[in-house]
Amino acid sequence: MDIREIVKNFDFDGELLDVREFGSGHINRTFIAEYTDNRYVVQKINTTVFKNPDELMQNVFAVTDYLREVIEANGGDSERETLHFIKTLDGDNYFKTPDGECWRAYVFVKDSVCYDSADTPELFGKSGAAFGRFQKMLADFPAKTLHETIPNFHNTPWRFENEFLPSLFAADDALLTECEDDIEFVTSRRSDMEVFTVLQESGALPLRVTHNDTKLNNVMFDKKTGECVCVIDLDTVMPGLALYDFGDSIRFGASTAAEDESNLEKVSLDLDYFRAYAEGYLSEAGETLSYREKKQLAYSAKLITLECGMRFLTDYLNGNIYFKTDYGKQNLVRARNQFKLVLDIESKLDEMNKIVMSIK
Ligand code: GN1
Ligand code: MG
Numbered sequence: 001m002d003i004r005e006i007v008k009n010f011d012f013d014g015e016l017l018d019v020r021e022f023g024s025g026h027i028n029r030t031f032i033a034e035y036t037d038n039r040y041v042v043q044k045i046n047t048t049v050f051k052n053p054d055e056l057m058q059n060v061f062a063v064t065d066y067l068r069e070v071i072e073a074n075g076g077d078s079e080r081e082t083l084h085f086i087k088t089l090d091g092d093n094y095f096k097t098p099d100g101e102c103w104r105a106y107v108f109v110k111d112s113v114c115y116d117s118a119d120t121p122e123l124f125g126k127s128g129a130a131f132g133r134f135q136k137m138l139a140d141f142p143a144k145t146l147h148e149t150i151p152n153f154h155n156t157p158w159r160f161e162n163e164f165l166p167s168l169f170a171a172d173d174a175l176l177t178e179c180e181d182d183i184e185f186v187t188s189r190r191s192d193m194e195v196f197t198v199l200q201e202s203g204a205l206p207l208r209v210t211h212n213d214t215k216l217n218n219v220m221f222d223k224k225t226g227e228c229v230c231v232i233d234l235d236t237v238m239p240g241l242a243l244y245d246f247g248d249s250i251r252f253g254a255s256t257a258a259e260d261e262s263n264l265e266k267v268s269l270d271l272d273y274f275r276a277y278a279e280g281y282l283s284e285a286g287e288t289l290s291y292r293e294k295k296q297l298a299y300s301a302k303l304i305t306l307e308c309g310m311r312f313l314t315d316y317l318n319g320n321i322y323f324k325t326d327y328g329k330q331n332l333v334r335a336r337n338q339f340k341l342v343l344d345i346e347s348k349l350d351e352m353n354k355i356v357m358s359i360k
Contacts, residue, residue, distance in 0.1 A: 001099070001101060003042070041108050114218070121277075128276065130219050131211065131245055136284055179332070189342075207241070220232060254274045261333075267337050298352035
């Protein structure tokens with residue numbers, strides 16, 4: 001169905017002026033719809049990835065309603081500091097087309113921008129504070145009421161056994177030969193993948209309500225003040241480990257190169273960015289985190305980067321069916337980029353731990 005027809009089904013204010021594709025997400029398709037009275041973000045939910053859009057949208061409404069109350073209780077501006085999803089004219093949480101496409105919409109946060117990379121450690125540190133605050137605001141959210149939109153999302157050993165290994169069987173010989181070193185990189189780190197799941201099973205790491213997709217471009221910044229306004233992309237808000245959120249931010253934002261940079265010499269972990277993020281994050285979430293969690297912050301960057309690289313490699317071996325790609329080998333480029341970053345993090349883990357310890 002045409003996007004101009006889709007938007008007619010939402011309870012938007014004013015007349016449609018323009019609608020255009022927008023954003024750099026790897027999963028959902030995103031459009032901006034300009035109306036005379038307001039600007040909206042309209043997204044097609046990727047139902048191959050999010051198999052239960054009813055549950056997904058229940059989560060999103062529940063979390064944003066809850067955040068609105070917390071923000072108001074703390075004297076904040078709930079119009080800007082959390083997303084406002086718009087129901088359909090029929091009062092549904094999302095619009096389903098006759099051929100089964102699922103679309104949802106929210107109000108574009110006025111005068112805000114998001115960044116695919118941070119020009120300064122300071123800016124990156126602000127995103128750390130935003131995700132730390134997000135964690136803190138959801139600390140008392142009734143986790144049991146949330147649906148698990150993607151089960152085992154950051155269960156790295158589970159992904160190894162149930163996604164990566166099967167992809168080796170699915171791939172043809174030429175692909176396996178091409179990826180031999182990459183496959184070896186992953187398999188040789190199999191035991192590293194279990195650190196958090198083992199700690200979690202023993203009760204040493206608590207389950208919390210977490211964002212689970214804490215890329216820098218999932219934070220909106222105020223265009224004028226440069227301060228963080230709100231956290232977006234709430235599709236994977238689920239019970240998880242705080243460490244997954246921390247690690248994913250570092251993976252994406254503290255790398256000296258973009259996630260799909262093919263010149264691996266450009267890829268490394270910037271310790272100044274790491275420090276800035278850790279300071280920002282702990283300034284907000286520090287009191288809620290246990291010392292056992294703080295102790296694993298540096299390692300979380302390695303684990304999530306390894307996991308993400310493995311996911312890109314898995315998708316490449318499967319014929320690129322999960323992540324959006326612009327060219328045939330992009331997932332392999334992304335995987336190798338992540339593995340280079342893992343290597344660099346491994347060489348800097350001691351320093352990273354010292355940084356975390358030095359933050360009061
Ligand atoms: C996907 O949707 P987007 O681009 O924010 C993915 C994340 C990965 C990320 C890698 C639901 O996030 O888990 O870390 O790509 N989201 C999902 O860039 O799989
Ligand atoms: Mg996302």
